[in-house]
Amino acid sequence: MKPAVFDYHAPAIVQEAVELLQRYGEDATVLAGGQSLVPLMNLRLSRPGHVVDLNGVPELDYLTVDGEGIVVGATTRQRTLERSDTVRDLCPLLWRAMPLVGHFQVRNRGTVGGSLAHADPASELPAVALVLQAEVGVVGPTGRRDVKAEDFFIDAYTTALDSAEIVEHVRFPSLPGGTGTAILEVARREGDFAMAGVAASLTLDPEGLCSSARLALFGVGPTPVRVIKAERILEGRAITEELVGEAAAMAVQDLDPSSDVHASAAYRKRVAGVLVRRAIAEALARATGEQT
Amino acid sequence: MRPRGQSASIGEPVKASADLRLITGRGVFVDDLHLPRMVHAAFLRSPHPHARILGIDAKNAATSPGVVAIRTGSDLNLRSKLMQVGETTEASAIDIEVLPSGKARMVGDPLAVVVAQDRYLAEDAMELIDVTYEPLSPVLDADVARASTDTLVHENLGSNVFSTAEGGYGDWDEAVASSDVVVRETFRQARCSPFPLEGRALVADWDPADAKLTVWSSSQWPHMFRQHLSDLLNIPLDHVRVVTQDVGGAFGLKANTFREDIAIALLAVELGRPVKWVEDRRENLMASAHARDHSIDLEIALKNDGVILGLRARIVDDMGAYGLYPWSPDSWGKLLAVSLPLPYKVPNYQWEVVTVVTNKAPESAYRAPGNAAGAWARESLLDIAARQLSLDPIDLRRRNLIARQDLPFSPLGGGAPIDAVTTEEALEQAAALIGYDDFRQEQQKALAEGRYLGVGFGIYIKAAGRPKSPATVGLSETGLESATVRMSATGAVQAFVGACSGGQGYETTFAQLVADEMGVPVDAVQIQMGDTDFPAESSGTWGSRSTVVVGATLVGAARDVSTQMIAVAAKMMEAPQEEVALEGGFFIAERAPSERLSVLDVARAAWEDSSLAPSTLGTGLSSTRHYEIPGPTYSNGCHAAVVEVDTETGKVSVLRYVAVEDCGPLINPMIANGQIRGAIAQAYGSVFLEEIVYSEDGLPLTTTLLDYLIPDAASMGDVIIKHLETPAPGSGRFKSLGEGPLVASAPAFACAVADALSPFDARLTRLPLKPDRLIEATGGD
Incomplete structure (x- = not known):
């Protein structure tokens, strides 16, 4: 479990990193927190000829508030978000997701941009990005562009990033008043990858009807999935137990998860439905103020 | 200090003496050992569960940077005795080669070993070895394997059933006949891993001048390992030394002698350089051993x-x-x-x-x-x-x-x-x-x-x-244990034991036993273990034996040394032995309580003045005892x-x-x-x-x-x-x-x-x- 030979590059600015990626193309990979890449390299499952380490690029490590939410630099550690009152107040779903990402030792190293760019199907941050309709700020040889979260995750471990592009920041919009959120998952142990998980947000209008519902499942397919058909069942209506059951059934109807050593496909599908039901109930309780 | 025999530390939550060292990263495990001229080994392992090995071509690998040696079964197998296991009345033996040469029988079977300047280079070279396999169908389920006659894992067994053993007592049929109900269920325990945090690891070093093999290992039975190395490599027992330092857990996995151990020792002898092999987690989970299937x-x-x-x-x-x-x-x-x-x-x-x-x-x-x-x-x-x-x-x-x-x-x-x-x-x-x-x-x-x-x-x-019995000498021997306690000239007590700690805290508990028996503070006792050159013999730390076996042995030896010290003190004070007592850390004679001698006074005198010898057979304050509980x-x-x-x-x-x-x-x-x-x-x-x-x-x-x-x-x-x-x-x-x-x-x-x-x-x-x-x-x- 020793990596194959590679050249190590430590750029100091984003532009330099992009240039290195452009120069080495497919033979280069980006190192951020290293929580996924380094084990893969040690197993020689990943054999980049060049590793471009972003940890020495200070301009990527920040957390700021702008008018519509928060902006997180790509190499900001997950632990920073977990400890941030700003994140808790402005982006509670993001804040709630953090303790589910590995263990604190992992979050001390793991980065927000790295988690999105790695695009593990079972990881929490991509699903949160979908629910919050985050925008991923990307920089590459031809300049900068923003990619909507819904367009970012293409397949398992595959994103809309071009080989010479890196994630520069992520913009997480705040949700309007009257919104409640929840993120639930089932994992073999605390901190393990989810066998199934769901991130949810519900917004109620002054009459108590659901004006907006967003549900994203993770760990049950190659990418996190927004289940829009289930959201539509909730939107415009008063949320009842029956309606929640209907939405949960709809959410898992088209799922085709796979089996592995941790759980069968049937289990994943079934438990995803349970989690959707529980997450809607929890988000609703927060939207109405019954639960904090 | 306390009066002898009074339990002042036994039963107390004395802080484990190794804790500070271990939690501050000062533990010394096998991978922490760095010897001059040391080289590193990696094993090429079969990716097939069952395959004939038609050829191994290491030409390209041999010229890879940093490579010192590449060896296969054909190089090593004749230099060690077969690791034959299991010959009983019910079964014929299974022959285990150091590196399988005819066929691979599991994913992870070690087929070649690469020695290089570091582990990275060894793994680089390993990828260049070209093995030609003829894949055979594997048997993976015990029930299928039992029934199979055409796919045999070991042809010499004639079937895939290694043995069928029966036993019991009384009369089951009679019990059923007299019963009101018979309840039956089949339970399937999962195959699992003993999983010590530190996997298998050793550094072997051959000293040609003394013709002595020293092996630093994460073993849980250094003396047994010494015996196996001596037997299998045909090196006299007194020319093999096994040392265990800190051992990162064992749980039974390290009460085995593995093929890799023998390969590394053979390479050290051949190359005349220290060879290190530390298995990685993948090897540990794939190829060391499993349990409870x-x-x-x-x-x-x-x-x-x-x-x-x-x-x-x-x-x-x-x-x-x-x-x-x-x-x-x-x-x-x-x-x-x-x-x-x-x-x-x-x-x-x-x-x-x-x-x-x-x-x-x-x-x-x-x-x-x-x-x-x-x-x-x-x-x-x-x-x-x-x-x-x-x-x-x-x-x-x-x-x-x-x-x-x-x-x-x-x-x-x-x-x-x-x-x-x-x-x-x-x-x-x-x-x-x-x-x-x-x-x-x-x-x-x-x-x-x-x-x-x-x-x-x-x-x-x-x-x-279990006590030693002639019928069980050797493998199932749990009674073999001897320990030596000695009082040094500095007043420190050294206790040499053969069992070794894989995290059980023996440094502390054994010290408590000796300290209380001798009436000295716990930190005056140094527990010396994990070196077969120490004056102690043992069958190792397994089967829940160490506290029972070592404990009883140490207490006996500590008592002897106390008695020897009383004898020395009595001579020094010119008093009859039975009138001398150790109280409050001082030897006091009944007749003249004001003339006190400290433990250090007596210890030093015993080492420096031969006329004070407690016995005609020797001058030291020392005793070796054996486990003798019935x-x-x-x-x-x-x-x-x-x-x-x-x-x-x-x-x-x-x-x-x-x-x-x-x-x-x-x-x-x-x-x-x-x-x-x-x-x-x-x-x-x-x-x-x-x-x-x-x-x-x-x-x-x-x-x-x-x-x-x-x-x-x-x-x-x-x-x-x-x-x-x-x-x-x-x-x-x-x-x-x-x-x-x-x-x-x-x-x-x-x-x-x-x-x-x-x-x-x-x-x-x-x-x-x-x-x-x-x-x-x-x-x-």
């Missing part, structure tokens, strides 16, 4: 009142592709069979163990081998029987336990009489502490709210420290768990956990409780998490910690621990604790889950109890 078909015959009349066990043990030197591969299945009836009075018992060869990694002992797997099956079956008979599961156990009035109890299957156990007290206290009387009400109330609670119990009696000790315990199962997700929460243990007088409650908590964690792992999985093609799917889940700190909740401290009969007093708690814990967890899911009539006969299996057992998908 047992199928246990269990039948119990009972009267309607719950009295057990008989037990029948038919065990199929999947031993994998090889045995592990020097054990017979059917040892663990047989141990399971023999240990099954304990701690109950089972008047008739019949067992059969079929040990089957498959294309998987070999089977190792793993903490409480046989006992732990058997207890889960037995206690689960008792609960099933109790439900069927509408009896309280605790009542059923009360009716059958080996109880106080049965002591000493002669096991019907043979063996030393069981005495000084407190099974009833342990059960009653565990029931009280877990709140059993009110639990059924609590359970009903929860059920009304749609919550599923359950309680489970696990009970054990475990023997440790029989094994028996520990016992009872664990109880209350769990809640989320029947929608299969998630299990442990709400309460109680461990009642009787390991005799506690030497150090902090260390004892650490042993208990560690055992509970391992039991939790085996019940809920751990499973080595092979694909249908024979590829191991659990070769990283992402796939093979071990219990972590976050998995563990609070544990209430209660100690009964019944001394063992005889002079030894101390009983064992290393394995027993594991035996009781797995059934407590598993039976609690089964109890919680009893409204579904859930059959929980396969470990681990993964969430998907629980949902399936409740009638979900």
Whole structure:
């Protein structure tokens, strides 16, 4: 479990990193927190000829508030978000997701941009990005562009990033008043990858009807999935137990998860439905103020 | 200082002396050893579960940067004796080559070894070795393997059945005829890993000037390892030295001598350079050894009142592709069979163990081998029987336990009489502490709210420290132990022991024993262990033996040195020996109490003035003793768990956990409780998490910690621990604790889950109890 030979590059600015990626193309990979890449390299499952380490690029490590939410630099550690009152107040779903990402030792190293760019199907941050309709700020040889979260995750471990592009920041919009959120998952142990998980947000209008519902499942397919058909069942209506059951059934109807050593496909599908039901109930309780 | 013999530290939570060193990163494990001129080895391993090896071409690899040597079986096998295992009346031997040359029999079989300037370069070169395989169909399931005549793992065996062994006592058929009910179930224990945090590791160094081989190893039995190296490599015993430094856990895995060990030692001799090999986690999970791949078909015959009349066990043990030197591969299945009836009075018992060869990694002992797997099956079956008979599961156990009035109890299957156990007290206290009387009400109330609670119990009696007997000299020898205690000229006490610590805290507990016996402070005692050149001999740290065996031996030697010091002090004070006493750290003569001599005064004088010699045979303050306790000790315990199962997700929460243990007088409650908590964690792992999985093609799917889940700190909740401290009969007093708690814990967890899911009539006969299996057992998908 020793990596194959590679050249190590430590750029100091984003532009330099992009240039290195452009120069080495497919033979280069980006190192951020290293929580996924380094084990893969040690197993020689990943054999980049060049590793471009972003940890020495200070301009990527920040957390700021702008008018519509928060902006997180790509190499900001997950632990920073977990400890941030700003994140808790402005982006509670993001804040709630953090303790589910590995263990604190992992979050001390793991980065927000790295988690999105790695695009593990079972990881929490991509699903949160979908629910919050985050925008991923990307920089590459031809300049900068923003990619909507819904367009970012293409397949398992595959994103809309071009080989010479890196994630520069992520913009997480705040949700309007009257919104409640929840993120639930089932994992073999605390901190393990989810066998199934769901991130949810519900917004109620002054009459108590659901004006907006967003549900994203993770760990049950190659990418996190927004289940829009289930959201539509909730939107415009008063949320009842029956309606929640209907939405949960709809959410898992088209799922085709796979089996592995941790759980069968049937289990994943079934438990995803349970989690959707529980997450809607929890988000609703927060939207109405019954639960904090 | 204290008066001699007064227990001032025994029973106290003396802080473990190794703690500061270990938690500040100053531990010294094998990988921390860096010798001049040292080179590093990596093993090329078969990617096929079963394949003929047609050729190995290492030409390209040989010129890879930093390569020192590349060797295959054809280079090494003739330079070592065959590691033959398992020749018994029931079986023919399996021959194990250092590196298989004819065919690979498991994924991970080591086919070549590369030695290079560092491990990175060794792994780079390894990728350039070209092996031509002819893949053969593998056998992976024990039942399929048994029936197979065309796919043989070892052709010389003539079949894939290594051995079929039978035993028991009484008359099972008679028991069935007299019974009211026979309950039967087949339990499938998961193949799992002993999983020490530090895997297998060694540095071997050959000194051509002295013709001496020194091996630094993470072994748990350095003296046995020395013997094996000497035997297999044909080097005289006095020219082999094995050293263990800090050992990062062992759990049975390191009571084996592996092919890789022999290969590394051979390379060190050949190259004349120190060779290091530290297995990585992938090798550890794929190719070291697994454990407990047992199928246990269990039948119990009972009267309607719950009295057990008989037990029948038919065990199929999947031993994998090889045995592990020097054990017979059917040892663990047989141990399971023999240990099954304990701690109950089972008047008739019949067992059969079929040990089957498959294309998987070999089977190792793993903490409480046989006992732990058997207890889960037995206690689960008792609960099933109790439900069927509408009896309280605790009542059923009360009716059958080996109880106080049965002591000493002669096991019907043979063996030393069981005495000084407190099974009833342990059960009653565990029931009280877990709140059993009110639990059924609590359970009903929860059920009304749609919550599923359950309680489970696990009970054990475990023997440790069998004496030496001519019939068992060699492998099953647990009586071989000698220790030397000496008082140095500085006043420090050095105690040399042959057992070695893999995290058991012996540096502290053994020091407490010596300190109290000699009347010196604990920190004046230095425990020296883990070096076969020390004046101590041992069969190693396994089978819960060390505290029982080393403890008794050390105490005897310490007492001798005290007596020698009294003799020296008496000469110095010109007083009769019987009038000299050690009080408050000073030797005082009855006649002149003001003329005191300190321990240091006496120690120094004894070393510097030959006329003060305590004996005509020598001048030093030193004694070597052997383990001479006549029989094994028996520990016992009872664990109880209350769990809640989320029947929608299969998630299990442990709400309460109680461990009642009787390991005799506690030497150090902090260390004892650490042993208990560690055992509970391992039991939790085996019940809920751990499973080595092979694909249908024979590829191991659990070769990283992402796939093979071990219990972590976050998995563990609070544990209430209660100690009964019944001394063992005889002079030894101390009983064992290393394995027993594991035996009781797995059934407590598993039976609690089964109890919680009893409204579904859930059959929980396969470990681990993964969430998907629980949902399936409740009638979900």
